[in-house]
Amino acid sequence: MASPIADLTYRNYDGPLEPPINRWWAIAKLSMKLSTKKKGFWAWSTLSAFWYIILLIFFYFTETVVSNVGAVGQKASPINNLIWKDQFLNAFGESQLFLFILALLMGAGTIANDNRAKALLVYLSKPCSKLDYVIGKWLGIFVPMTIVTAVPALIFYMYCLMSYRSAGFWTQDPWLIVRLLGMILIPGTLYSSITLAISSMFQQGRLAGGVFAGVYFISYFITLAMEGAYVSMSMGGSNPPGIVKGLFYCSVDGLQAAMAKIILHTNGSPKLPIPGGAKFQVPEPSTFIFVPAFFGVCALSLLIAWSQIRAVEVVR
Amino acid sequence: MITATNVSRWYGQVIGVNDINCEIGPGITALLGMNGAGKTTLIRLITGQLRPTTGDLRVFGLEPFANPDVYRRMGYCPEIDNFYEHYTGRDFVRYLARLDGMSASVGNARTDEVIDMVGMSERANRKIAGYSKGMRQRIKLAQAMLHNPDLILLDEPLNGLDPVGRREFMDLLGGLADQGKAILVSSHILFEVEQMTRSLLLLHRGRLLATGDLGVIRSLIDTHPHQIRIETDEPRRAAALLAELPNIVSMKFDRSGDAVQLEVREPAAFYDALAAAVLEKGLTIRGFSSPDNNLESVFKYLVEA
């Protein structure tokens, strides 16, 4: 018989419970919720699209100028000489620093802070496994990272598809959209793996962040040094040896650039339409070395993370 | 040894302690209070990690903030649970012994001594990372006693110790107090404090609510109302006999009919009257007891008042 006054003391939960498998989605969801709450996330995400914006402004002005001057024929517009996929490559290259900062923001602390807060005790006392945890954390970085890379690229693609079919946008490479979808996955895949590995080795998010930044910058210096060497050799008229081209891609940024060039199948072209600038571009690297290298780095990182995450400290 | 005059300390807008006046001498003094009452702040002020915002605090007549002369005579067991996790317990204490100004050999000998005192001799060579909470507490206590200080401050020292460890530790503190050392123990596990202390300081919301030794506490106990339960086969007769007493506030009978519950304002007078009722009026009782006849209820009474 129902009493008019409800019993508000403790009651058990008897609502629906999903079977205790695949809890990773809950973990990924929370990771994303927490990252997107940070102001920095939105600021750096927006900034990462800046090259697309510059391109749009450039296009706008060129067109205005061309139509106003009028006398100059359509052929003379620099837009007609563009290699379209290289515009995506350049925008990607320009966004790399920002994507790194995003990775630092989202990923560096992800496991390290959990270690500090002993959050694993919470995770593992619930029906979720170490695999759920790793997958969840990985997706928690991968998904936002990929979306941040994808949104401006796809918007730019749509814009170009509408406006510049006459300038060869479609005919240059009809498969561009497929290649783009591949390129978009690169930073998410690499960064979520690397940050998980580094983060899992530390108890403090800041230390993990410091080390991640160290790895990024030191390897970035290699790329910079090789670029300097490549450009100066090319200017001097000599053909830079293979090692220079190879090492150019041996950094966190370089590896992504290598993958992007392989996927887009291009050597790249200069950011500003300088005649003859193409010879300063480090050419597309070997698919057979860098595709396995890229996935090797990801796999190795995940392996490190897997071995570092421990369910319980064994108290002797 | 410790003299506080109008000591206040606040953090930004949050007040830690407010206008504390007290003196702490040799023997064990308990520092009581709820979470957030300012116990830790007061201890941090005394150990010179903080400066009072206003007022004057002296330890051995000196200002304690960052003052090595004070630390030479003071041992401190913080409430934190953090160590150099990759050190062994022994190395940790040894290092702190060196910081106390001991030479390596003296430091090592003294380390072994204090580690033995806290019963960690066999386990001291393991890494602290693998220690249980109780072992961590012991190591923290060991380092507080290293340089044989005159004043020892212990912030929640008994947390995580098992009953055997607690007993050993209280005996150890008792022994130190008998040597004339001043020991200030903060705790909120009252039945333990009751067992070891002679005097206490009670903080509430940053203010000093009560100070005194056991005698003072005793009379405090007597000035607040007591709940007394008398077990007897004739509860109504007992009630009739006792109802005449002026200091009884209320009476209640148990449903089972073999006990009566009284609220009494002046317990001292009441207990004499009860004895009289039993001895002179022939009231038979099986037993009586009061849950309020202890420190815990005084504490509750004072804090809630």
Added chain:
Amino acid sequence: MSVATIQNLVVRYGNFTALNGLSCEISEGCTGLLGPNGAGKTTLIKTILGFIKPTSGTATVLGYDIEAAGTAIRQKVGLMPEQDCHIPGTTAVQFVAYAGELAGMPGDQAIRRAHEVLDYCGLGEARYRNVETYSTGMKQRIKLAQALVHGPKLLLLDEPTNGLDPAGREEMLELVRSVSHGKGLSVIVSSHLLPDIERVCDRVVVVMQGQLRAQGTIKDLKKIEGRPVDIELRDPSPAFVTAMQAQGAVVMPPKRTTYRIQLPGLPEEVAKIAMQVARDSGAQVRGFVIAERSLEDAFLEAISAK
């Protein structure tokens, strides 16, 4: 019906044996798990949850085998760990709801239930604040809340009152007591504070050096032979002791102002004698109860027996 059955459980870490052939039966209701530091209590809890694979022996929890059905067990069990733990960067509501989702609750149900559980745990407006700013007492509450959120059938509490002040302890114990009685929820409490165990538990299991030392109801453990009485005086009184001894009473060493006295006769008679003696020797009787062994004494006896 028993909640957990443990048979000959052996757990080794390397060459260190944490549990050495432990067998016990934990029945419904509230059970206290006692033992000195390092006795294997925490290891037992971790093994029950399937964190640690036992070297040998078997155990079933809520009818599931611990080796075969770890996740199924963890969905029906709530753990409140000893250490402070939380999910960094969340508020209490988020944290508890998240714990519920991890256990398999749908997201909308989890939020609703999180609020409900936080109400039981007495966490008010602070629930919208970041967990990292919490005080010890509040951290304990959210730890309990995250253990309760998915409506477990068995709740494991490791030192639930650690770091709580008297008022907080009171509330926590009251809460544990209320959830463990008549709500279809069994509780295992591991604690060093024996008065706490005494307050909330019906039964205890004493573990030492990885083996079972004693188990039974608290009532049984506390019984003493010979029906002595405890007499509490206002102040210590040697005169009272000598006078009682003159009456033929056996007086045991006092604990503060409480004297344990053995004297033949019904309690009513003894009470009368004691009061008379006290009055004659100028002491005041403050309490008179039939003596029980404190749980602490029972515990110390259990662990020192070889």
Added chain:
Amino acid sequence: MEGAIFMQAVRENLRFRRVIPWLFLGGVVVLGFAMNWETFQPGADKESQYAAVSSIFVFHILALISAILTSTILNQEVENKTIVYLLTRPVPRWKLLFFRYLACSLVVAALASINAVFASAGVYHGLSGNSFLIKDIAALTVGAFAYGAFFMLIGLLFNRAMIVCLLFAFGWETAVPNMPGQMSYLSINTYLQAIAQHPSTGSNKGLAALSAALGENSISTSTGYITMIVFIVVLVVFGAGWFTHFEFLPREDAE
């Protein structure tokens, strides 16, 4: 007592897990590049090769090592709350800070010098023949102390010290020395390069930018030394004063 503080800090910094990444960096990256530098800068003589490797790698790694290891002086202890054990001992606070700083800087100098030795060994295929090595080690040691003092002060003043330090090490220290005019005088690296007196990288602008040699760097060795020593002394004295005077408590959890 001073000895104990110093030795403990040295041991803490020389823990295997901490040192191994730096040795790896030196033994693989620096040595590898040094051995093959001629490929990247054809026709350059050994001095220029060494100078390029040293400026590009060794000096940047120095800043990185310093940024990461300096946090062990204080920040790590504050964050880990273990600082209370040290602050409540009869040691004057300035001594605590100073000897930990000394130990940390020496370890940083040693690790950076090992990198320099790797660079030299790679270019010269052996340990002899490099007249720059000694000067470089001197510059690295001064640099270790200067970065150490600066980062220590940042650690005393800010909560999120490591991020600030890394931004300084990679942002400020790579950009400012290349700035025109007198801006370059505001970078530690400028003075270190003055002490090391590397030969110019010639017309190669790309490499010059990386080796922080684009700016007008006309500081003499002695000016470099004097400026750095004054800088170090001022910062350390200021830091010690600050540490003695102010409270260093782990962040107060709303008690």
